[in-house]
Structures are given as structure tokens and as C-alpha cells.
Amino acid sequence: MAPSEFAQKTAIVTGGCGGLGRAIAEAFLEAGTNVITCDINDDLISDFKEKVSTAHADRTLVLKLDITKDGSIDELFAEGKKVFKSIDFVVNNAGRIDKFDPVGAMDKAIWDAVIALNLTAPALVCKAAVNEFLSEGKKGAIVNIGSIASFRGFTCGAAYTASKHGLLGLTKNTGFFYASKGIRCNAILPGGMATNIANSLAQGVNMEGMGAMRITCKLLDSPSCNRWRDATDDLMVPEKADLQVDTAKVSALVLYLCSDAASIINGAAWTADGGATAN
Ligand SMILES: NC(=O)c1ccc[n+]([C@@H]2O[C@H](COP(=O)([O-])OP(=O)(O)OC[C@H]3O[C@@H](n4cnc5c(N)ncnc54)[C@H](O)[C@@H]3O)[C@@H](O)[C@H]2O)c1
Numbered sequence: 001m002a003p004s005e006f007a008q009k010t011a012i013v014t015g016g017c018g019g020l021g022r023a024i025a026e027a028f029l030e031a032g033t034n035v036i037t038c039d040i041n042d043d044l045i046s047d048f049k050e051k052v053s054t055a056h057a058d059r060t061l062v063l064k065l066d067i068t069k070d071g072s073i074d075e076l077f078a079e080g081k082k083v084f085k086s087i088d089f090v091v092n093n094a095g096r097i098d099k100f101d102p103v104g105a106m107d108k109a110i111w112d113a114v115i116a117l118n119l120t121a122p123a124l125v126c127k128a129a130v131n132e133f134l135s136e137g138k139k140g141a142i143v144n145i146g147s148i149a150s151f152r153g154f155t156c157g158a159a160y161t162a163s164k165h166g167l168l169g170l171t172k173n174t175g176f177f178y179a180s181k182g183i184r185c186n187a188i189l190p191g192g193m194a195t196n197i198a199n200s201l202a203q204g205v206n207m208e209g210m211g212a213m214r215i216t217c218k219l220l221d222s223p224s225c226n227r228w229r230d231a232t233d234d235l236m237v238p239e240k241a242d243l244q245v246d247t248a249k250v251s252a253l254v255l256y257l258c259s260d261a262a263s264i265i266n267g268a269a270w271t272a273d274g275g276a277t278a279n
Contacts, residue, residue, distance in 0.1 A: 005260055007032035010084040012076065014067055014125060015094025017044035019195030020145065022052070023247035024091055024254050029056045031255060033089070036080035038065035038072075067094055068116040073124045077132060086136050089258045090129040092122035092144045092167075097197055098157035100209030111159040118163035119170070126174050130183055139182035141258040144171050145250075146189040146269060148277050154212050164189075168269055175267025184266040186257045191273030192244045245272055 006028065016025040016037030022044075025035045029052065037060070039045050045064055053060040061083045065072045080087060095118045098110050122144055133140035149155045150164040167187065174185035250272050256262055257270075271277055 004032070006255070006258075009088040010034040010036065010080070010086065011089035011091065011258070012036045012080060012087055012125075012129075013091045013093055014076075014121070015039055016091075017041060017048040017062065019197060020190070020193055020247045020250060021091075021093040022048065023251040024093060025060075026052060027248070027251035027255055028089070029059060034059045034061075034084045036061045036063070036076070036084065036087070038063040038067060038076050039094075040064065040066045067121040067125070068113070073121065073128050076125075077128045081132075086138070087129070087132050088138065088140055090125060090140065090142045091254055092125050092142070094121065095145065095147075095163075095197070096160075096200060098159040099201070099204055100206045100213055101157040101159070102154075102206070102209050102212070103158040105206055105209070106158055114159035114163050115166075118160065119166040122167055123170055126170060126185065130174065130178055133183050134181060139184075141262075142174065142183070142185040143254050143257050144185065144187040146171070146187045148189055148191050148271065148273055150187065150189045150269065152216070152277060154209075154216050156213065157206065157209050171269060172267045179266050184257075184263070186262075186265055186267070187269040188250060188253055188257070189269055189271045189273070190245050190250050191271075191276050193247050193250070194244050195247065245274065 011028045011033050013021050013025045013035060015021040016035065017039035018041060021037065025037050028035050045062055049062055053062060061080060063076060063079055065076055067073055067076070077087065096114060098114050101107060101110065126142055129140060129142050144167050146167050147164045149161045150168040153161065171185050171187040178185065253270065253272060257265060
């Protein structure tokens with residue numbers, strides 16, 4: 001892709017101060033794109049401002065927002081437009097896992113929180129994005145970060161699996177309907193990445209569900225899945241994961257899907273797991 005096509009443009013990345021979102025934000029900034037991001041984690045926000053915003057003066061806007069709260073997504077778009085005037089790319093990245101609970105052990109509060117962040121918020125972000133693109137007559141692009149859990153049965157618990165399957169449906173529905181208006185919506189479905197996503201497991205894990213996931217991963221026998229399997233022994237030690245999916249490579253894929261070269265790719269879902277789930 002030509003770097004110039006990203007210059008003078010603006011991207012929104014949700015949950016962009018840590019993990020994959022930060023890598024995506026940095027990739028856009030390197031390509032010359034302004035970045036609007038939001039996060040809920042104070043430490044990550046401070047670190048992003050210190051290390052990333054200062055290196056790209058006047059090209060970042062970082063907002064402390066919980067995108068599951070009413071009005072937060074309107075605020076994200078409105079504040080972003082105040083600073084950068086218009087928006088070209090939108091990445092639904094923020095997400096969380098569950099406790100590996102199968103449905104029979106499901107905790108309704110965790111179900112609600114996972115669906116709110118992984119599915120309802122991305123749907124509202126897509127709504128805001130398409131209406132923004134339509135009002136500006138723009139051929140904007142949306143990229144949704146799914147997971148191999150968007151199509152496999154038990155790589156996580158019921159809530160995460162349902163949320164990521166739902167996100168895939170949202171992607172296809174949006175991509176198909178808005179294709180005639182020049183708006184594209186695609187999904188990337190990564191395997192395991194070394195991010196902070198497993199931190200919440202410190203508060204509790206369904207060991208039976210984790211065991212089922214381990215069986216899945218043994219069958220897959222992929223480096224990215226082995227990360228999770230091996231980590232079960234001491235409840236997630238990300239540094240053990242030396243062969244997981246590289247967030248920089250997933251970020252490059254995000255930019256490709258936003259580029260003109262990908263104009264024929266719409267409503268599609270690309271796995272990014274080194275082939276682990278291809279069989
Ligand atoms: N890490 C993996 O192995 C993996 C695999 C497949 C897919 N994914 C997906 O990748 C995406 C990014 O996850 P990650 O692995 O970087 O996790 P992460 O926890 O490192 O990053 C998620 C970011 O979102 C922010 N966030 C959380 N709740 C938020 C909220 N309510 N409002 C705004 N921001 C919020 C967090 O503070 C964090 O900065 C998620 O959609 C996740 O489901 C991750």
C-alpha cells in the first residue's frame with residue numbers, strides 16, 4: 001500500500017492504549033494517519049501519551065472512555081471530529097475474555113459484560129462509523145477484531161465464543177449492505193497473541209472449561225494455541241509465549257484492509273493464526 005494514501009487521514013481504534021490496539025494505533029501513525037483512541041486503563045493511557053503521543057505531536061487524541069457506557073461512542077466520534085474534522089477508518093479492537101465458563105456454569109454478569117464490550121459496543125461503533133461515512137460521502141473502511149473463537153466451538157467460554165461469532169455476523173451484514181455505498185467492513189480473526197487479555201483470569205478460571213480448551217488446542221497443536229495450553233499450568237504466563245501471533249503483523253493486515261488495494265475485500269473474515277485452524 002502506498003504510505004501516501006494513509007497520510008492526512010484519520011483512524012479510530014478502540015482500546016488502543018494496550019495490546020493489539022496499541023500496535024494498530026502505532027502502525028497507523030507510522031503510515032501518517034491521525035489516530036483517535038479510547039481506553040479505560042489509566043496506566044495504559046498514561047504510557048501511551050508519554051511514549052506514543054509525544055512522538056507524534058498533534059496526530060493523536062486519547063480519550064478515557066468506557067465504550068460500554070451510554071453516550072461514550074457518540075462522545076468518541078464527536079470529540080474525534082472536533083480535532084481531526086473527519087474520520088476515514090474505524091477499528092473495533094477493544095475486547096475481553098470470559099472465565100472459560102461453558103453455558104451451564106455461565107455467570108450472567110460476565111456474559112453481560114463480555115457481550116456489551118465484544119458485540120454491542122462494536123455494533124454501535126459500526127453504526128456511528130457508517131453514518132459518519134455516509135454523511136461525509138466517504139468510502140470509509142471498518143475492521144473488526146474477531147478471533148478464532150468467531151468460528152470454533154471451544155477456544156474460550158460460551159460468552160466470548162458467542163460474542164465473537166456475533167461480531168462475524170455483524171461484519172458480513174454491514175459489509176454486504178453498505179457495499180453499494182462504497183463502505184467496507186471486514187474482520188480479522190487472530191490466534192493467540194501476547195497481550196494483557198489474560199490478566200482477568202487472575203480473578204478466577206473455570207478449570208473444566210480451561211481443560212476443554214486445552215483439548216481443543218492439543219488437537220490443533222499450534223504454537224499460538226499451545227501458548228494457552230501450556231499457560232494453564234500456572235494460569236497464564238505470557239512471556240512463555242514465544243511463538244504466538246505477532247501483533248505487528250495483525251496490525252499490517254488491518255492497514256491493508258483499510259487500503260485501496262483491498263477495495264474488493266468486503267464482508268470478509270481473515271484468519272491470522274499461522275494456519276492453526278485451517279484443518
Ligand atoms: N490476545 C489474544 O490472544 C487474542 C486472540 C484473538 C483475538 N483477540 C482480540 O483482540 C482484541 C484486542 O485484545 P488484546 O489481546 O489486545 O487484549 P488487551 O486486554 O491487551 O487489550 C484490550 C484493550 O482494550 C481496553 N478496554 C477494555 N475494556 C474497555 C472498555 N470498556 N472501553 C474502552 N477500552 C477498553 C483495555 O484497557 C486494553 O487496552 C480483542 O477484541 C480480543 O478479543 C485477542
